[in-house]
Amino acid sequence: MTNTPRRRAVVTGAAGFIGSHLCERLLxxxxxxxxxxxFTDYYPRPDKLANLTxxxxxxxxxxxxxxxVREGWQESFSGAEAVFHLAAQAGVRDSFGASFGYYxxxxxxxxxxxxxxxxxxxxxxxxxxxxxxVYGDAEAHPCREPSTPTRPRSPYGVTKRAxxxxxxxxxxxxxxxxxxxxxxxxxxxxxxxxxxxxxxxxLVSGGTFPQFGDGSQSRxxxxxxxxxxxxxxxxxxxxxxxxxxxxxGGEEATLSRVIATLERIAxxxxxxxxxxxxxxxxxxxxxxxxxxxxDLGWTPVVSLHDGLAxxxxxxxxxxxxxxxxx
Numbered sequence: 001m002t003n004t005p006r007r008r009a010v011v012t013g014a015a016g017f018i019g020s021h022l023c024e025r026l027l028x029x030x031x032x033x034x035x036x037x038x039f040t041d042y043y044p045r046p047d048k049l050a051n052l053t054x055x056x057x058x059x060x061x062x063x064x065x066x067x068x069v070r071e072g073w074q075e076s077f078s079g080a081e082a083v084f085h086l087a088a089q090a091g092v093r094d095s096f097g098a099s100f101g102y103y104x105x106x107x108x109x110x111x112x113x114x115x116x117x118x119x120x121x122x123x124x125x126x127x128x129x130x131x132x133x134v135y136g137d138a139e140a141h142p143c144r145e146p147s148t149p150t151r152p153r154s155p156y157g158v159t160k161r162a163x164x165x166x167x168x169x170x171x172x173x174x175x176x177x178x179x180x181x182x183x184x185x186x187x188x189x190x191x192x193x194x195x196x197x198x199x200x201x202x203l204v205s206g207g208t209f210p211q212f213g214d215g216s217q218s219r220x221x222x223x224x225x226x227x228x229x230x231x232x233x234x235x236x237x238x239x240x241x242x243x244x245x246x247x248x249g250g251e252e253a254t255l256s257r258v259i260a261t262l263e264r265i266a267x268x269x270x271x272x273x274x275x276x277x278x279x280x281x282x283x284x285x286x287x288x289x290x291x292x293x294x295d296l297g298w299t300p301v302v303s304l305h306d307g308l309a310x311x312x313x314x315x316x317x318x319x320x321x322x323x324x325x326x
Contacts, residue, residue, distance in 0.1 A: 006030065006031070006032050006060070007030065007031045007032070007081045007082075008031065008032045008033070008034065008079060008080050008081060009026050009031050009032075009033050009034070009080060009081065009082045009083070009084060009235075010033075010034045010035075010036065010076055010077055010080045010082075010083045010084070011023050011026070011033055011034070011035050011036070011083075011084045011086065012035075012036045012037070012068060012083070012084070012085045012086055012087035012110075012114065013036075013037060013085075013086035013087035013088065013129075014033075014035025014036060014037050014052075014055075014063060014086075015035065015037035015039065015048040015049070015051050015052050015063070016037065016048065016051065016086060016087070016191075017051070017185070017187075017189045017190055017191050017224065018086055018129070018182075018185055018224060018227060018228065018231075019035070019037070019051075019084075019086045019087070020051035020052060020055065020189060021187075021189065021224050021225065021228050022084060022086065022228050022231055022232070023035055023055050023061060024054055024055065025225075025228050025229075025232060026084075026232065027055070027058055027060055027061060029232065031060070032060040032061070033055075033060065033061050033062075034061075034062050034063075034064065034076045034080070035052075035055070035061065035062070035063045035064070036063075036064045036066050036068070036073050036076065036087065037063065037064075037065060037066075037087065038065065038066060038067040038068070038087070039065060040089070040106070042089065042090060042091065042191075042193075043191055043192050043193065044192075047192065050189075051189050064076060068087060068106075068110035068113055068114060069105050069106065069109050069110050069113065074117045074121075077117050077118055077120075077121035077123055078121050079121075080121065080123055081123070081124050081125075082123065082124060082125050082126070082127065082235045083114065083118050083123050083125075083126045083127070084126075084127050084128070084231060084235070085111065085114045085126060085127070085128035085129065086128070086129045087106070087110060088106060088107050088110075088129060088160075089102050089103045089105075089106035089107055089156075089159075090156070090191065090193075091156060091193060092133060092154040092156050092157070092280040092281065093154075093278050093279070093280055093281070094156075095154050095155035095156035095159075095280070096154070096155060096279065096280065100155045103155055103156055103159050104159060107156075107159035107160065107162075107163060108159050108162050108163060108166070111128065111163045111166055111167075112166055114126065114128070115166060115167065115170040115175060115177070116170075118175060119170060119173065119174070119175045123175075124176060125176045125177070125178065125234075125235050126167075126175065126176065126177045126178070127177075127178045127179075127180065127231055127234045127235050128163070128167065128177065128178070128179055128180070129179075129180055129182060130160050130163060130164055130179040130180060130181045130182070130244055131156075131157065131160040131181060131182055132181050132182065132183040132184070132220070132246075132248070132285045132287065133152055133153075133154060133156055133157035133160055133282075134150040134152050134157055134160050134161040134164065134181060135148055135149075135150055135151070135152075135181075135282075135285065136150070136151040136152045136153040136157060136282060137151070137153060137282045137283055137284070138151075138284075138285075141284060141286040142220075142248075142286040142287055142288040143246065143285070143286060143287055143288060144246075144288045145181070145242050145244055145245065145246055145288075145291055146242065150164075153280055153281075153282055154279075154280035155280075156280070157280075163179075164179055164243075164244055167179050167243060167244075168243060171243055177243065178234040178235075178237070178240055178243065178244070178245065179243060179244035179245070180227075180230060180231060180234060180244070180245055180247045181244060181245065181246050181247060181287070182222060182227055182247050183219070183220040183221070183222050183246065183247060183248035183249065183285055183286075183287045184219040184220060184221050184222060184285065185222045185223075185224055185227045186221055186222070186223065186224065186307060186308075186311060187223050187224035187225065187307055187310060187311050187314075188224070188310060188311055188313075188314035189224070189314070190224075190311060195255065195258075196221075196258065196262075196308070196311060197311070197315070198210075199258065199259060199262055199270060200262065200311055200312045200315040201315055201319075202270060202271065203262060203263070203266045203268060203270055203312065203315075204266075204312075204315050204316050204319050205319065206271075207271070208271045208272070208273045209259075209270055209271065209272055209273065210273045210275050211255065211259075211272050211273065211274050211275065212275050212276065212277055212278045212281065213255070213276070213277035213278075213281065214274075214277075215254060215255045215256035215259070216254055216255075216256065216283075217254065217255055217277075217281065217282070217283055217284065218252050218253060218254045218255070218283075218284045218285070218286075219252065219253065219255075219284075219285050220248040220249060220250070220251070220252045220285050220286045220287045221249050221251060221252075221253060221258075221304055221307070222247060222248055222249035222300065223249055223300070223302035223306075223307035223310075225302060226247075226249055226300040226301060226302055227247055229298060230245070230247045230292060230296060230298045231247075233296040233297060233298050234296055237295055237296050237297075239295070240295055241291065241294075241295055242291055242295075245289075245291055245292045245295070245296065246287040246288060246289050246291070246292060247287070247289065247292060247298075248285075248286065248287025248289050248300070249300045249302070249304070249307075250287075250289065250300050251303065251304040252284075252285075252286045253304055258304075258308065259272075261304070261305060261308055262308055262312060265305075265308060265309050265312055266312060
C-alpha cells in the first residue's frame with residue numbers, strides 16, 4: 001500500500017487566540033501544521049504559551065518563533081498546500097499615535113511578505129484575516145461585501161483595508177487568496193484586552209470593568225469555532241465569487257446586553273467604571289454572510305448565550321481560587 005502524503009498547512013499567528021484554535025482544527029482534520037508566531041508583547045507571553053498547550057503534545061505540529069518582517073521562516077512555505085495568515089498587530093485604540101509604525105510593519109509589510117513568499121513557493125491557497133474594521137461606521141446595515149463602502153475609522157482599520165488591496169494585486173498575478181472580514185470573534189483564549197474577556201475577568205475576580213460609552217454600541221459577535229470553520233472552508237472552496245468574505249455570527253447585541261447576559265450566567269453583578277467613548281470605536285457592526293453561506297457552505301451555529309457561557313467557564317477555570325471566593 002502506498003502512503004498518501006499528508007496535507008501540510010502553515011498558520012501565522014499560531015499562538016494567538018484564533019490561530020491556536022485553527023491549528024487544533026486542522027490537526028483534527030488530518031493536516032500537519034507548521035505554526036509561526038513572533039510572540040509580540042501586545043499581551044503576555046505566558047498567555048500565548050498556554051494557548052499552545054494542546055498543540056505542544058501533537059507530533060504533527062511544529063512551531064517557528066519568527067518575525068514575518070524579518071528572515072528565517074520563508075522555507076516553511078515550501079510544500080505547503082495552504083497558508084493561513086492570521087498574524088497581525090491587533091487593537092483599534094492602540095493604533096493611534098506613535099505606535100502606528102508597528103501596525104504598518106506587522107500588518108501591511110508582513111502581509112506583503114507572506115503573499116510574495118506564497119507566490120514564489122507555489123502555495124495553492126492563502127486564507128488571510130481582514131477585519132470588520134474596514135467598514136467603519138457603515139451608513140446601512142448589514143454590511144455587504146460588494147456594496148458597502150469601506151471607510152475605516154482607525155489606523156488599524158486602514159492597514160487591514162490596505163492589505164485587501166495587496167491581496168487583489170497578488171490575485172491578479174495568479175495567487176489564490178481569500179480574505180475574511182472577521183466580526184468580533186470571542187470565546188475561550190480571547191485576548192485579554194477585548195471587552196468580553198475583560199467583563200469575564202472582572203466577574204470572576206470581583207474587579208471593575210471600564211465601560212467606554214453608554215453601552216448602546218452593538219457588535220455582530222462570532223464564536224471562535226464558527227470563525228475557524230469559515231476559515232477552513234475558505235481553504236477548501238473550489239470557486240470563490242469574491243476575494244473577501246464577511247464572517248459574522250449572526251447575533252448582533254449591544255454591550256449592555258452582553259453584560260446583562262454574563263451577569264445572569266455568572267449569578268453576580270458587574271462593577272462598572274463608566275468612561276467616555278474612545279476614538280476609533282464604531283457605533284455598530286453587522287454582517288451579511290450570504291456570500292459565505294453560498295460559496296463556502298458555512299453557517300454559524302453557536303448562539304451568543306452559549307458562547308458567552310463557554311468563555312466565562314474558561315476564565316473561571318483559569319482562576320479557580322478567585323472563582324471559588326467570589
